[in-house]
Amino acid sequence: MEARDPLALESQVCFALAVASRSVIAAYRPVLEPLRLTHPQYLVMLALWESAPLSLKEIGSLLKLDPGTVSPLVKRLETLGYIDRLRDPDDERSLAITLTRRGANLRAEAEKVPVEMMKRLGLDEEELVTLHRAMTRLILASESG
Incomplete structure (x- = not known):
């Protein structure tokens, strides 16, 4: 029996994750287009539908993104009329990101996204839960290592 090459591209978890990430995000594109969202x-x-208002820092922490990445996303959402950036009354240096009526109403349309994505990915709910658990364990392991 021939020994496997430990550096073979197709056996690398990092490669599989990178390709899966790009592929899944690309599959979201046509589903999110009607919502005018990337x-x-x-x-x-x-994040905002779950717990608005949030600061830029809180959004960054939840999404594991730096504030410099979150800021242009928030500005674009404001341009779309989905959110407002308001000075936090408790801390004038901080912005409170809150949903507009339009942004809150968009949630009803967005509720169709997970079901549509299950169809597009050919996965049932049980498979998604199993995948999510595995990915969550992987994220936690990579953060602690």
Whole structure:
């Protein structure tokens, strides 16, 4: 039996994750287009639908992105009329990111996204839960190592 090459591209977890990430994000593109959202903007909206108002720092922490990456996403969402950036009354140096009525109403349309993505990816709910658990363990392991 021939020994496997430990550096073979197709056996690398990092390669599989990178390709899977790009492929899944690309599959989201046509589903998010009617909402006028990119995938990163969709993630910001998910965070806000869950617990608005949030500061830029809080959004960055939830999404594991630096504030410099979050800021242009928030500005674009504001341009779309989905969010408002307001001075935090408790801390004038901080902006509170909150949903506009339009942004809050967009949630009803966005509720169709997970079901559509399951169809596009050919995965059922149980498979997605299993995949999510594995990815979460991987994220935690990479953060602690």
